[in-house]
Amino acid sequence: MRAIDMPTIDHRGPTFQDLGKRVLAGIRTIFKTKNPVLIYPASGTGAWEAALVNTLSPGDLCLMYETGHFATLWKKLAERLGLRTEFIEGDWRHGADAKAIGERLQADTNHEIKAVCVVHNETSTGCVSPIKAVREAIGAAGHPALLLVDTISSLASIDYRHDEWGVDVTVGGSQKGLMLPPGLSFNAVSDKALKAQESAKLPRSYWAWDEMLAANENGFFTYTPATNLLYGLDAAIEMLHAEGLENVFARHQRHGAATRAAVEAWGLEVLCAEPTHHSGSLTAVLMPDRKGADALRKIILDRFDMSLGAGLSKVADQIFRIGHLGDFNDLTLVGTLGGVEMGLKAAGVAHKSGGVDAAMAVLGDTETASYRQAAE
Amino acid sequence: MRAIDMPTIDHRGPTFQDLGKRVLAGIRTIFKTKNPVLIYPASGTGAWEAALVNTLSPGDLCLMYETGHFATLWKKLAERLGLRTEFIEGDWRHGADAKAIGERLQADTNHEIKAVCVVHNETSTGCVSPIKAVREAIGAAGHPALLLVDTISSLASIDYRHDEWGVDVTVGGSQKGLMLPPGLSFNAVSDKALKAQESAKLPRSYWAWDEMLAANENGFFTYTPATNLLYGLDAAIEMLHAEGLENVFARHQRHGAATRAAVEAWGLEVLCAEPTHHSGSLTAVLMPDRKGADALRKIILDRFDMSLGAGLSKVADQIFRIGHLGDFNDLTLVGTLGGVEMGLKAAGVAHKSGGVDAAMAVLGDTETASYRQAAE
Amino acid sequence: MRAIDMPTIDHRGPTFQDLGKRVLAGIRTIFKTKNPVLIYPASGTGAWEAALVNTLSPGDLCLMYETGHFATLWKKLAERLGLRTEFIEGDWRHGADAKAIGERLQADTNHEIKAVCVVHNETSTGCVSPIKAVREAIGAAGHPALLLVDTISSLASIDYRHDEWGVDVTVGGSQKGLMLPPGLSFNAVSDKALKAQESAKLPRSYWAWDEMLAANENGFFTYTPATNLLYGLDAAIEMLHAEGLENVFARHQRHGAATRAAVEAWGLEVLCAEPTHHSGSLTAVLMPDRKGADALRKIILDRFDMSLGAGLSKVADQIFRIGHLGDFNDLTLVGTLGGVEMGLKAAGVAHKSGGVDAAMAVLGDTETASYRQAAE
Amino acid sequence: MRAIDMPTIDHRGPTFQDLGKRVLAGIRTIFKTKNPVLIYPASGTGAWEAALVNTLSPGDLCLMYETGHFATLWKKLAERLGLRTEFIEGDWRHGADAKAIGERLQADTNHEIKAVCVVHNETSTGCVSPIKAVREAIGAAGHPALLLVDTISSLASIDYRHDEWGVDVTVGGSQKGLMLPPGLSFNAVSDKALKAQESAKLPRSYWAWDEMLAANENGFFTYTPATNLLYGLDAAIEMLHAEGLENVFARHQRHGAATRAAVEAWGLEVLCAEPTHHSGSLTAVLMPDRKGADALRKIILDRFDMSLGAGLSKVADQIFRIGHLGDFNDLTLVGTLGGVEMGLKAAGVAHKSGGVDAAMAVLGDTETASYRQAAE
Known part of the structure; x- marks a missing residue:
């Protein structure tokens, strides 16, 4: 029988914990990762910020690729946070050019570039960037830069493989392929990203991975999650696997x-x-x-x-x-x-x-x- | 007739704009302010962070009052963001002591303290702090510190007056008195807070007031808002005024x-x-x-x-x-x-x-x- | 504020009464009648039965027109109720032929036929019968038979005018043009039909017009109505008039x-x-x-x-x-x-x-x- | 994935059939019967009428017991249908008196009484009639009368056993113990009731058991059922068995x-x-x-x-x-x-x-x- 509609000051009961564990495990299957995925009560822009502040320090240089409007917004966001950015210009009619990224990294002999940021599916143009090729280009250049990828409009719609492709942070959101209202966003992380976090010096608290990951281990969150959207997420994951x-x-x-x-x-x-x-x-x-x-x-x-x-x-x-x-x-x-x-x-x-x-x-x-x- | 269930890539249509204008105006009446109120797609903790990063610079000193667990969490959050904090210890059985705050400010003759942070209704103890008295104590000390107040569990439940009491930033959330699911949070701001923002040096983008306020003037948001919760907010404001x-x-x-x-x-x-x-x-x-x-x-x-x-x-x-x-x-x-x-x-x-x-x-x-x- | 979820044994409160009055008035505008419309908690088949048992006596002869499958079902229903029926055969590719009806009535010089039953929009064939012409044919024959019309799949979709066209009982349902789930059905009635009811001898209670119409005058129903569907009906009527x-x-x-x-x-x-x-x-x-x-x-x-x-x-x-x-x-x-x-x-x-x-x-x-x- | 919102003219698809079979089987467990249960898209009053018109003929005598207001309404309904009734008067402070019923039946040596009608839980008084004792009294009198019982406000709330207690027709509704909106009602039937139906002469079509039971065998209904309430019924039965x-x-x-x-x-x-x-x-x-x-x-x-x-x-x-x-x-x-x-x-x-x-x-x-x- 339905519980009486009493006030729930404390959202840390066992029922919530079950849901938390289920969605925290389930969302990994959508990103195709064995590593943890952070779930933020925020829209996708927040997860962009989270990817940067957890892995970088003030003044770090980010190599970003101008696939279109959203790549440009992400670049502006990085700059507002005190990062330096470099844009490989694009014509808004192609995804990112892995070769150009590789060449730039090879030229960066003293490894000034700390992160490469690419939008997987550029919502403003309908062009998909070849993430696997980008990672291979980074590897071929022997460059230690992190690879951060935005999948806000491709997650659960277009083939994507966080682990297999070697992405360090994948940014995702709830309102496209997951068919939910906006209000949840994600960071899937690699071991290398988790390591980078230890020395990253950008100030962070709401977006900080460390405390949240610790709480997530038991199915909980460090602050109030968007409970009703988590129920929706649980259902969406089930529907996606059913199809x-x-x-x-x-x-x-x-x-x-x-x-x-x-x-x-x-x-x-x-x-x-x-x-x-x-x-x-x-x-x-x-x-x-x-x-x-x-x-x-x-x-x-x-x-x-x-x-x-x-x-x-x-x-x-x-x-x-x-x-x-x-x-x-x-x-x-x-x-x-x-x-x-x-x-x-x-x-x-x-x-x-x-x-x-x-x-x-x-x-x-x-x-x-x-x-x-x-x-x- | 209901619109066909077609994909809406663009949430910037006139229907959304009407809703945006209505809730942005309506939420001011709940905080009792004539100034703007920021609406974040985030839980209350995010609005805590927003209040700090928009008004303060790294190393700034915040005077905080230990009313209980949530005041302590806010203090830790401030520290993670690179602020210095000073805690006036409390016994968890009272709201903030305006007199103690006033005395500390009077002793701060070189105005090292940049902000006073107080929780209005401390959810962990059920004690309400006398915000008006706190503001008067700041005034009596002739101290320029900003007053930041958390009303997450009192907004729309306990009498609160942002303008009349002279608060600089009021932090609120959706999931208590507004009777909504968690996922929206607020910053009500004073002119003084808006001024402070111009010189505040903590990095910020998702939480940044300036661009959001500019977009809000036309009823829009700089990034995807939590659309469905805004519909709920619209209804909640109407219900509160109806009662x-x-x-x-x-x-x-x-x-x-x-x-x-x-x-x-x-x-x-x-x-x-x-x-x-x-x-x-x-x-x-x-x-x-x-x-x-x-x-x-x-x-x-x-x-x-x-x-x-x-x-x-x-x-x-x-x-x-x-x-x-x-x-x-x-x-x-x-x-x-x-x-x-x-x-x-x-x-x-x-x-x-x-x-x-x-x-x-x-x-x-x-x-x-x-x-x-x-x-x- | 929402009322507490207490058990409501008695559905005769003032709130319900307001709804009752509103839908009982509103549904008349959909049938285009100034006379009362009965609202049954039943599917359309029930309203077929209601139209017959309130106006006819055992053994009465009904002239029915074979427009298709649903006209045939209505005929069988009439026979099960103890009425005699006569079918004007059709080819399932036309609506009713007003001329044929008129000729049959003219031949019925001793007025053995008590009712003419026609389906307006035959759902099994997609043919619409010319109700106005049928009524004119009855009039031209100087025949006193009642005209009963089924609008289950045409009401609120295809032009229909109960009063202007002189229909005696119009049968309607909730699940087509009114866009509601099945579970409500209707009888719009003429003065002549109400008069016929006084001498009609088929036994009836659930479907009986007299007691229900008396209760309806105050916005109430003689037995438990399908409350939630009435709320839907209220909204549907408003939407139809808005368009x-x-x-x-x-x-x-x-x-x-x-x-x-x-x-x-x-x-x-x-x-x-x-x-x-x-x-x-x-x-x-x-x-x-x-x-x-x-x-x-x-x-x-x-x-x-x-x-x-x-x-x-x-x-x-x-x-x-x-x-x-x-x-x-x-x-x-x-x-x-x-x-x-x-x-x-x-x-x-x-x-x-x-x-x-x-x-x-x-x-x-x-x-x-x-x-x-x-x-x- | 959810089906496109296309018009469903035909509610006879396999998905509906599964639901139909499930609820038709499940509702038997609530009445505790192995026999069929009819599900009407109608409120409880309709199921009262159905119980009578399927088992009785014009002028048949019903022995009814005045437990309160609803027993009185059922009696009036029977009379409107052309049945004769005899009321054993009650004081509205007790359930039915099995002894009085038994004595009356014993006096009815030529078996003029065709049915005994008792309300199980009289909603107007809060008195429960001892159905098992009533059946035993009928048996002790050696009388062939059918036993018809109203459980509209007791089904799924108060212990009731259609088969074990030997009831012939049990009348139920959706809006009390089943926790659904009003709009569904039921007849659980005994073999004896099904037999009585063959010779019962009251006219009936909407309420007729025979055609509906034939369609029910395949999970279908002879006319449009209250589809959305059937989904609710399915869930309600599951919840009741879960508790x-x-x-x-x-x-x-x-x-x-x-x-x-x-x-x-x-x-x-x-x-x-x-x-x-x-x-x-x-x-x-x-x-x-x-x-x-x-x-x-x-x-x-x-x-x-x-x-x-x-x-x-x-x-x-x-x-x-x-x-x-x-x-x-x-x-x-x-x-x-x-x-x-x-x-x-x-x-x-x-x-x-x-x-x-x-x-x-x-x-x-x-x-x-x-x-x-x-x-x-």
Whole structure:
């Protein structure tokens, strides 16, 4: 029977402990790590900060890669915290270039660079960075820099392997692939990152790993966690494993492929210029002449009650972004693409029809759909 | 009609903006301030950190008052951030002593102390600090220190006036008087605090006021807010004003008085030794001989499915805490006290019966109940 | 503040009364009647029974029209209650034929027929009967028979006017246009029906109008109502008026037109053979060679997790039914039709592609979409 | 992954079938019968009607027992359906008198009486009828009458055994012991009742057992069931078995005993005058001088936001009723009784204090509480 609705001053009872242990173990399987994962009652930006303050000292140099708007925000955040940053410039149409990172590290003979920061799935562009290749480039350079990766919009949507790929800190959030409201964020850590923490001198308390990891060992948290979101997290982890993580990834890949087929049929261009960097969770589309995206978005919102992502900063009004992540199935995608196609027409944007048909040809293909049968 | 369940990459639409403006304005009425209030997607500990990093520089000295466990935790947090702290020791049975604070400040002739930190309602003891008197003591000492106050367990339960009392930063949280799940926390700020921010040198980004306040002016946030909790906050503010804040405070006062009447009838002692410091949101009770509280709590949890607050650190096992805050009415309190009285008996704790009767005498008194009629 | 969760033996308090009065008044606006509407805690079949037992006597003759499966079920129900029935046979591809009804009534010179029963929107076929014409035919025949109409799947989706069209009893349900779970059903009544009740001799108690109408005058019910569904009904009525009933009807008409455009593009045939009888809430589609519908439905369910309506009894396996009613927008329809088109291909059903495109041409047309702007 | 929110015209899919089979099997365990139980989308009054129309013919004589208001309503319902009734008068302070029933049946030598109708737990009085004794009296009289029993407010709260006690039709509802909203009701049937159905001549369709039982064999229903309530029923059955039905009964017995101890301490009188007939799910209390109950109820509602049951018809204003059934624990009961005690004082009703104390003495008693330990 449900407990009486009495005030619970103390959230340290055995029931909570069971939940804590379960989600702290379960979240590791999502990051594919055997090491601990920190769970913060904060949005993803907080986990960006946590990754930096636990591993670095004032004035340390971070090599960051300009994949797009969010990489730029992370760089600004690092600078506000008193870190020095160096940006490898990008064109916002590719993921990070592992070769360029490797070359820069080889040039850094006295190991001034302390961390390499890369965004896995750049939400502003729909380009995925090749994390494994980045780690190999660091290794080939024989450089001791830590590798910090943002998976806020790829975790549980796009294949990611914290341990296997040798990432030191992976930053994640609750509101995309985990299908939860915003309010939880994560740091998956390597042994090397835990070691770095011991000498890292940036001041930290809320974000500090040490005390939290100690409390986590018993399923508890050092301060009030976002209890209700933890219940949601518990359910989300179970759902992801019920479908199978590989099936979830395959589904997103199919949806990305179908979306790109639609874009091609419309005669438009996908922002991401490198096929191996295409994102399974969102697709950014270039407007003809690189303008008018916001007018199009407004028409689609007004006419079809659907909100598309805007182009941010450098690509403002030049692109619109189609999300296909989280709790999303084939027919939702068909409806979404139908809304875009009708919107292109209503807005008078030059395009060819047939995008939805092209997407359906991909979605209806038995081969790509085979994951469903396997999963059930 | 409900919008289709399409992915919303961009949380910057006009609907969200309306909500943002409404809660950012509404939360000011709860703190009783005309100045801005920062809303963090974080638990209360984060807002403690925010209050410090936005106003202070490394090595700054904070005068803190040991009201109990949570004041001690705040002190440790300040130290981890690189601040120096000085503790005025307390006996955990009183709120802060304004006179002692004033004397210490008068002795600080070269104004080494940069901030005075006080917990309004100390959750570990049920003692309320006289914030107005503390501010007056600072003023009488002619001292420029900032006054930072924690209202995490008193906001929207116990009378509090950020502007009128001249507080510089008030720290609050969502999960007590606002009746929401944990996951939102607040900084209400004074002009003086905003000024201090300009020269404060502790590194900060997630907690930084400046960019967030700029975005807040248009109803937006600089990073993903805890959207669903903001909807809850909107509703909570409306509910509090529907009942009337003064009525809410009076209700808690009545419940505190009724609980103390029960404790007295049981022949037990309330931890808070100063009547003017009694809390309206929770009451801590001393065990006879200061031991056995945890055994009692376990019996009450097992037998009556009710979780009482534990004694923390210095008073571990010596006390138990009865919460009476949030969505709580007279009959819930009678049930709660009934559970304690039956538990005392079941646990073989020396006590007199009649506690529930004594509480009912207070609750049934028409005078104290008059707020209800006024409110309806 | 929320009331304590105390047991409510008596559901006759003032709060409930307010709700009762509000929904009893509001539901009249949905049926477009100034007369009372009975609200039963029962599914639609119960309201069929109620319409008959309150107005007829054992052995009375009912003239019913075979529009499809549900008309046939209503006829069987009438017979089980001890009524005599006469069926005007139909081909399941049209609504009721007002002329045929008129001719039969003119032949019934001694007025043996006591009631004419017609289904407005036949859920098994997607054909709408012309109720106004039926009433005119009864009038032209100078026949005193009552007109009983089933609107279970048309209420709040397809234009319907109880008073203006002179219907005597309109039967409705909660689970279609009102977007609620099943469990509520309705009888809207005319003065003539209320008069008939006085001499109707079929035994009745649960369904009896007289006592319920007396209690309803004060907002109460003679026995326990489905309280939680009444709260939902209250909200549903408000939502319908917020969008505007005429806009709701227009939306369904557009969705019906778009669906039929898709069917035509596929080279398939809509079951409803009479354009003026096309339904705005669902479209039944004939399979080539009238077979294989169930295999198709299974493939669509397995592959795309979408459940289409089956062909019932006479048209089993010959048709599938596409619902487009309730909380349904343009993009949901595009997704639905996409699922059908991909399913036709996957199942190897002979068809042409281009159905979704054809539907989008209808949906994207500014003229037909104009209601949105008007509504907002 | 959650299915897309597509319209489900057809509620006959395999998922629904699983649920149907599960609840149709599970509900038998609650009635303690191996025979089928019919589940109606209707409130309890509908199941009263169903019990009669399936087993009886127009003009059949029912022997009913006047336990209180609800027995009287059932009698009126029977009369409206064209049955003849005979009432054994009661004083509203006892359950049915098995001896009186037996004597009447013995006098009915030509077996004119076709059914004996008894209310198990009379909600208007808090008296429980001895069903086993009634069945034995029927048997001792050698009379073939059916035994129909109403358990609307006792099912899943008070010990009841359909098969063992030889009941022919048991009527139940969803909104009391099953802790669901109103909207489902039940008929548990014996073989004898099923046999009687074959010759019973009252017209019936919605309530007819035969077609529904045939459909139920495959987990389906002949017409739209109250789907969402069936999901709730599934959960409720699981919860009841998790606690253990015997533990649920014992808990209600304890709460009844504690409530009566409070009434006695107040110096008031429990309406039920026969100790073996005391109800575990509700207790009716006589006002001193048998008046003023409604004024008292109003004060308690206004002051403490708690709604007590009113005295109905013959005992209007003479009694108030305290419910203690469904999702109710010891502390909720203490709060409830506290509200009554404070209300008695506020209303100036002559009484002694100490009722809550007396109830706590019962609730705190380890012996009676032992079920908890056993259950966990």
